Amino acid sequence: MNITVHLEKAARYEALVPGLDRDDDYELWHWCMVSAAVNALNAALHAAGITDGRDCYPVRSGRYLEPGDEPGS
Numbered sequence: 001m002n003i004t005v006h007l008e009k010a011a012r013y014e015a016l017v018p019g020l021d022r023d024d025d026y027e028l029w030h031w032c033m034v035s036a037a038v039n040a041l042n043a044a045l046h047a048a049g050i051t052d053g054r055d056c057y058p059v060r061s062g063r064y065l066e067p068g069d070e071p072g073s
Helices: 003-019 026-047
Strands: 057-060 063-065
Touching (some): 003 026
Antiparallel strands (some): 057 063
């Protein structure tokens, strides 16, 4: 994912939080907060050039699966 997509996802999670009761909906509240934070952190890592912002999926250190790649290649 790229920076914009990460920030949009973080904003969507954050928008859900006010509608949740911190006690009654704790698991969902916690999941939304953690997921928003992870997406914001990923955006920051991309912006700093620490992680790759390509449309790919990391499969192991230094190896990314890109659209069109064969699994295991």
